[in-house]
Amino acid sequence: MKKVITMLRVALIQSRVGTNRKENLENAEKLIKQAKNSGAKLVSLPECFNSPYGTKFFNQYAESIINGPTSQMLSRAAKENEIFLVGGTYPEIDNNKYYNTCTVWNPKGELIATYRKMHLFDIDIPNGITFKESDVLAAGNNLSSFEVNGIKVGLGICYDLRFEELAKLYRLDDVKIMVYPGAFNMTTGPIHFELLQRARALDNQVYVLGVSPARAEQGYIAWGHSQITDPWGKVIAQAKEGEEIIYSDINVQECENVRQQIPIFSQRRTDVYDTIKK
Numbered sequence: 001m002k003k004v005i006t007m008l009r010v011a012l013i014q015s016r017v018g019t020n021r022k023e024n025l026e027n028a029e030k031l032i033k034q035a036k037n038s039g040a041k042l043v044s045l046p047e048c049f050n051s052p053y054g055t056k057f058f059n060q061y062a063e064s065i066i067n068g069p070t071s072q073m074l075s076r077a078a079k080e081n082e083i084f085l086v087g088g089t090y091p092e093i094d095n096n097k098y099y100n101t102c103t104v105w106n107p108k109g110e111l112i113a114t115y116r117k118m119h120l121f122d123i124d125i126p127n128g129i130t131f132k133e134s135d136v137l138a139a140g141n142n143l144s145s146f147e148v149n150g151i152k153v154g155l156g157i158c159y160d161l162r163f164e165e166l167a168k169l170y171r172l173d174d175v176k177i178m179v180y181p182g183a184f185n186m187t188t189g190p191i192h193f194e195l196l197q198r199a200r201a202l203d204n205q206v207y208v209l210g211v212s213p214a215r216a217e218q219g220y221i222a223w224g225h226s227q228i229t230d231p232w233g234k235v236i237a238q239a240k241e242g243e244e245i246i247y248s249d250i251n252v253q254e255c256e257n258v259r260q261q262i263p264i265f266s267q268r269r270t271d272v273y274d275t276i277k278k
Protein backbone atom coordinates (compact mmCIF):
# COMPACT_ATOMS: atom_id res chain seq x y z
CA MET A 1 0.00 0.00 0.00
CA LYS A 2 1.22 3.50 -0.86
CA LYS A 3 2.43 5.45 2.19
CA VAL A 4 0.83 8.87 2.58
CA ILE A 5 2.52 11.39 4.86
CA THR A 6 -0.32 13.72 5.79
CA MET A 7 1.68 16.73 7.08
CA LEU A 8 3.25 19.11 4.59
CA ARG A 9 4.83 22.55 4.96
CA VAL A 10 3.81 24.72 2.01
CA ALA A 11 5.18 28.12 0.99
CA LEU A 12 3.61 30.66 -1.36
CA ILE A 13 6.05 33.16 -2.82
CA GLN A 14 4.44 36.52 -3.56
CA SER A 15 7.37 37.83 -5.60
CA ARG A 16 7.87 41.28 -7.07
CA VAL A 17 7.87 41.17 -10.88
CA GLY A 18 9.41 43.77 -13.19
CA THR A 19 10.26 44.03 -16.87
CA ASN A 20 13.70 42.40 -16.62
CA ARG A 21 13.37 38.63 -17.00
CA LYS A 22 16.85 37.89 -15.65
CA GLU A 23 16.18 39.91 -12.49
CA ASN A 24 12.78 38.27 -12.03
CA LEU A 25 14.36 34.83 -12.26
CA GLU A 26 17.19 35.71 -9.88
CA ASN A 27 14.76 37.14 -7.37
CA ALA A 28 12.50 34.07 -7.59
CA GLU A 29 15.48 31.76 -7.12
CA LYS A 30 16.58 33.66 -4.02
CA LEU A 31 13.07 33.50 -2.53
CA ILE A 32 12.77 29.77 -3.29
CA LYS A 33 15.93 29.18 -1.26
CA GLN A 34 14.48 31.23 1.58
CA ALA A 35 11.30 29.12 1.52
CA LYS A 36 13.34 25.93 1.58
CA ASN A 37 15.41 27.21 4.53
CA SER A 38 12.14 27.70 6.40
CA GLY A 39 11.33 24.03 5.91
CA ALA A 40 8.87 24.15 3.00
CA LYS A 41 8.51 20.98 0.93
CA LEU A 42 5.93 22.29 -1.56
CA VAL A 43 6.68 25.78 -2.86
CA SER A 44 4.76 27.83 -5.42
CA LEU A 45 5.53 30.97 -7.42
CA PRO A 46 2.80 33.27 -8.80
CA GLU A 47 1.23 33.70 -12.24
CA CYS A 48 3.60 35.37 -14.75
CA PHE A 49 6.47 35.49 -12.27
CA ASN A 50 9.11 36.06 -14.95
CA SER A 51 7.44 38.82 -16.98
CA PRO A 52 4.90 41.61 -16.63
CA TYR A 53 1.33 40.38 -17.02
CA GLY A 54 -0.34 41.78 -20.15
CA THR A 55 -1.35 40.81 -23.67
CA LYS A 56 1.41 42.97 -25.16
CA PHE A 57 4.02 41.03 -23.19
CA PHE A 58 2.99 37.40 -23.73
CA ASN A 59 4.68 36.84 -27.10
CA GLN A 60 7.60 39.11 -26.20
CA TYR A 61 8.51 36.98 -23.16
CA ALA A 62 7.31 33.58 -24.38
CA GLU A 63 9.64 30.61 -24.04
CA SER A 64 9.66 26.96 -24.81
CA ILE A 65 9.39 24.68 -21.78
CA ILE A 66 12.17 22.52 -23.17
CA ASN A 67 15.43 24.19 -22.15
CA GLY A 68 14.09 27.76 -21.92
CA PRO A 69 15.88 29.95 -19.33
CA THR A 70 12.90 29.84 -17.00
CA SER A 71 12.62 26.05 -17.08
CA GLN A 72 16.34 25.79 -16.45
CA MET A 73 16.13 27.96 -13.37
CA LEU A 74 13.06 26.11 -12.04
CA SER A 75 14.63 22.70 -12.53
CA ARG A 76 17.86 23.80 -10.85
CA ALA A 77 16.04 25.44 -7.92
CA ALA A 78 13.86 22.36 -7.30
CA LYS A 79 16.90 20.10 -7.36
CA GLU A 80 19.26 22.24 -5.29
CA ASN A 81 16.61 22.83 -2.64
CA GLU A 82 15.12 19.30 -2.83
CA ILE A 83 11.56 20.56 -3.01
CA PHE A 84 8.45 20.17 -5.14
CA LEU A 85 8.25 23.44 -7.01
CA VAL A 86 5.14 24.79 -8.72
CA GLY A 87 6.76 27.19 -11.16
CA GLY A 88 3.94 29.75 -11.11
CA THR A 89 3.22 30.45 -14.75
CA TYR A 90 5.02 31.94 -17.69
CA PRO A 91 4.09 32.56 -21.31
CA GLU A 92 4.87 29.42 -23.28
CA ILE A 93 5.36 29.14 -27.04
CA ASP A 94 4.67 25.80 -28.70
CA ASN A 95 3.98 25.22 -32.41
CA ASN A 96 3.45 28.96 -33.01
CA LYS A 97 0.81 29.13 -30.28
CA TYR A 98 1.08 30.94 -26.96
CA TYR A 99 -0.18 29.60 -23.65
CA ASN A 100 -0.20 30.71 -20.02
CA THR A 101 1.50 27.65 -18.56
CA CYS A 102 2.32 26.23 -15.16
CA THR A 103 5.17 23.73 -14.79
CA VAL A 104 5.93 21.55 -11.78
CA TRP A 105 9.35 20.18 -10.82
CA ASN A 106 10.28 17.42 -8.39
CA PRO A 107 13.24 17.35 -5.96
CA LYS A 108 15.37 15.71 -8.66
CA GLY A 109 14.74 18.72 -10.91
CA GLU A 110 12.49 16.71 -13.26
CA LEU A 111 9.42 18.16 -14.92
CA ILE A 112 6.48 16.18 -13.52
CA ALA A 113 3.42 18.23 -14.63
CA THR A 114 2.40 21.01 -16.97
CA TYR A 115 -0.94 22.81 -17.04
CA ARG A 116 -2.10 25.36 -19.60
CA LYS A 117 -4.68 27.89 -18.41
CA MET A 118 -8.04 26.49 -19.43
CA HIS A 119 -10.32 29.51 -18.95
CA LEU A 120 -8.80 32.58 -20.53
CA PHE A 121 -9.21 35.89 -18.71
CA ASP A 122 -11.55 37.85 -20.98
CA ILE A 123 -13.57 40.41 -19.06
CA ASP A 124 -14.91 43.90 -19.63
CA ILE A 125 -15.96 45.97 -16.63
CA PRO A 126 -16.65 49.62 -17.56
CA ASN A 127 -14.56 51.98 -15.40
CA GLY A 128 -12.89 48.89 -13.95
CA ILE A 129 -10.87 46.55 -16.09
CA THR A 130 -10.92 45.26 -19.65
CA PHE A 131 -8.63 42.38 -20.43
CA LYS A 132 -8.63 39.83 -23.26
CA GLU A 133 -6.09 37.05 -22.93
CA SER A 134 -7.66 35.30 -25.90
CA ASP A 135 -6.32 38.07 -28.20
CA VAL A 136 -2.95 36.34 -27.88
CA LEU A 137 -3.24 33.12 -25.93
CA ALA A 138 -4.69 29.73 -26.76
CA ALA A 139 -6.50 27.81 -24.01
CA GLY A 140 -5.41 24.48 -22.56
CA ASN A 141 -7.83 21.57 -22.57
CA ASN A 142 -6.50 19.24 -19.89
CA LEU A 143 -6.43 18.83 -16.13
CA SER A 144 -3.03 18.24 -14.59
CA SER A 145 -2.06 16.89 -11.18
CA PHE A 146 0.96 15.43 -9.42
CA GLU A 147 1.76 13.73 -6.12
CA VAL A 148 3.81 14.89 -3.15
CA ASN A 149 4.42 12.03 -0.69
CA GLY A 150 1.26 10.32 -1.91
CA ILE A 151 -0.85 13.51 -1.65
CA LYS A 152 -2.53 14.49 -4.92
CA VAL A 153 -2.20 18.15 -5.92
CA GLY A 154 -4.23 19.72 -8.77
CA LEU A 155 -3.45 22.80 -10.86
CA GLY A 156 -5.50 25.75 -12.06
CA ILE A 157 -4.50 29.29 -13.03
CA CYS A 158 -6.11 32.51 -11.79
CA TYR A 159 -9.37 33.00 -13.75
CA ASP A 160 -9.82 29.20 -13.55
CA LEU A 161 -10.73 29.79 -9.89
CA ARG A 162 -14.09 31.10 -11.03
CA PHE A 163 -15.09 27.79 -12.60
CA GLU A 164 -16.33 25.40 -9.96
CA GLU A 165 -16.63 22.57 -12.50
CA LEU A 166 -12.86 22.44 -12.88
CA ALA A 167 -12.21 22.15 -9.14
CA LYS A 168 -14.95 19.52 -8.86
CA LEU A 169 -13.30 17.37 -11.54
CA TYR A 170 -10.10 17.46 -9.51
CA ARG A 171 -11.96 16.56 -6.32
CA LEU A 172 -13.58 13.63 -8.11
CA ASP A 173 -10.02 12.54 -8.93
CA ASP A 174 -9.22 12.66 -5.17
CA VAL A 175 -7.10 15.79 -5.23
CA LYS A 176 -6.48 17.17 -1.71
CA ILE A 177 -4.67 20.41 -2.55
CA MET A 178 -5.47 22.84 -5.37
CA VAL A 179 -2.75 25.33 -6.38
CA TYR A 180 -3.79 28.41 -8.34
CA PRO A 181 -1.00 30.81 -9.34
CA GLY A 182 -3.02 33.94 -10.07
CA ALA A 183 -2.78 37.68 -10.53
CA PHE A 184 -6.19 39.07 -9.59
CA ASN A 185 -6.67 42.74 -10.37
CA MET A 186 -7.57 45.79 -8.28
CA THR A 187 -11.23 45.85 -9.36
CA THR A 188 -12.24 42.24 -8.68
CA GLY A 189 -9.44 41.20 -6.33
CA PRO A 190 -10.65 42.95 -3.15
CA ILE A 191 -14.08 41.35 -3.25
CA HIS A 192 -13.55 38.10 -5.17
CA PHE A 193 -10.06 36.66 -4.58
CA GLU A 194 -10.52 35.51 -0.99
CA LEU A 195 -14.15 34.54 -1.51
CA LEU A 196 -13.49 32.38 -4.59
CA GLN A 197 -10.71 30.50 -2.82
CA ARG A 198 -12.88 29.86 0.21
CA ALA A 199 -15.72 28.74 -2.04
CA ARG A 200 -13.56 26.26 -3.99
CA ALA A 201 -12.07 24.94 -0.72
CA LEU A 202 -15.45 24.52 0.92
CA ASP A 203 -17.37 23.03 -1.97
CA ASN A 204 -14.65 20.48 -2.74
CA GLN A 205 -13.23 19.94 0.77
CA VAL A 206 -9.68 20.62 -0.37
CA TYR A 207 -6.87 22.98 0.60
CA VAL A 208 -6.62 25.91 -1.82
CA LEU A 209 -3.37 27.79 -2.36
CA GLY A 210 -3.74 31.06 -4.31
CA VAL A 211 -0.40 32.66 -5.24
CA SER A 212 -0.26 36.26 -6.48
CA PRO A 213 2.63 38.45 -7.55
CA ALA A 214 3.36 41.42 -5.29
CA ARG A 215 1.55 44.62 -6.20
CA ALA A 216 3.36 46.62 -8.87
CA GLU A 217 3.27 50.40 -9.12
CA GLN A 218 2.50 50.52 -12.84
CA GLY A 219 1.14 48.40 -15.66
CA TYR A 220 -1.17 45.61 -14.52
CA ILE A 221 -1.58 46.08 -10.79
CA ALA A 222 -2.05 42.77 -9.00
CA TRP A 223 -4.13 42.64 -5.84
CA GLY A 224 -1.58 40.49 -3.96
CA HIS A 225 -3.05 38.82 -0.85
CA SER A 226 -1.81 35.31 -1.61
CA GLN A 227 -3.77 32.93 0.55
CA ILE A 228 -3.93 29.45 2.05
CA THR A 229 -7.42 28.14 2.79
CA ASP A 230 -8.23 24.88 4.57
CA PRO A 231 -10.99 22.37 3.65
CA TRP A 232 -13.37 24.04 6.14
CA GLY A 233 -13.14 27.18 4.03
CA LYS A 234 -11.08 28.92 6.72
CA VAL A 235 -8.25 31.27 5.68
CA ILE A 236 -5.16 30.04 7.55
CA ALA A 237 -2.56 32.38 6.04
CA GLN A 238 -2.82 35.53 3.95
CA ALA A 239 -0.23 37.94 2.57
CA LYS A 240 -0.57 41.70 2.30
CA GLU A 241 0.29 43.43 -0.99
CA GLY A 242 4.11 43.57 -1.01
CA GLU A 243 6.77 40.95 -1.58
CA GLU A 244 6.30 38.23 1.01
CA ILE A 245 6.36 34.48 1.55
CA ILE A 246 3.52 32.89 3.48
CA TYR A 247 3.74 29.43 5.05
CA SER A 248 1.49 26.84 6.53
CA ASP A 249 1.89 23.34 7.97
CA ILE A 250 -1.08 21.67 6.42
CA ASN A 251 -2.46 18.26 7.34
CA VAL A 252 -4.38 16.65 4.51
CA GLN A 253 -6.02 14.32 7.03
CA GLU A 254 -8.27 17.37 7.56
CA CYS A 255 -9.70 16.78 4.08
CA GLU A 256 -10.67 13.23 5.08
CA ASN A 257 -12.16 14.45 8.35
CA VAL A 258 -14.35 17.05 6.64
CA ARG A 259 -15.30 14.62 3.88
CA GLN A 260 -16.51 12.09 6.48
CA GLN A 261 -18.26 14.61 8.71
CA ILE A 262 -20.05 16.44 5.88
CA PRO A 263 -20.25 13.75 3.14
CA ILE A 264 -21.62 15.96 0.35
CA PHE A 265 -19.91 14.01 -2.40
CA SER A 266 -21.77 10.76 -1.60
CA GLN A 267 -24.98 12.79 -1.10
CA ARG A 268 -24.97 14.46 -4.50
CA ARG A 269 -28.27 13.85 -6.36
CA THR A 270 -26.71 13.16 -9.73
CA ASP A 271 -29.85 11.15 -10.58
CA VAL A 272 -31.77 14.45 -10.45
CA TYR A 273 -29.02 16.73 -11.83
CA ASP A 274 -28.53 14.48 -14.84
CA THR A 275 -32.20 14.38 -15.80
CA ILE A 276 -33.63 17.74 -14.79
CA LYS A 277 -32.26 19.64 -17.78
CA LYS A 278 -33.29 17.00 -20.34
Ligand SMILES: NC(=O)CCC(=O)C(=O)O
Pocket (backbone or CB within 6 Å): 047, 121, 157, 158, 159, 160, 162, 182, 183, 184, 185, 188, 189, 192
Ligand atom coordinates in the same frame (compact mmCIF):
# COMPACT_ATOMS: atom_id res chain seq x y z
N1 LIG B 1 -4.91 36.66 -14.46
C1 LIG B 1 -6.19 36.44 -14.33
O1 LIG B 1 -6.73 35.45 -14.82
C2 LIG B 1 -6.95 37.47 -13.55
C3 LIG B 1 -8.28 37.00 -13.05
C4 LIG B 1 -9.05 38.07 -12.37
O2 LIG B 1 -8.51 39.10 -11.99
C5 LIG B 1 -10.48 37.85 -12.17
O3 LIG B 1 -11.16 38.78 -11.74
O4 LIG B 1 -10.98 36.75 -12.43
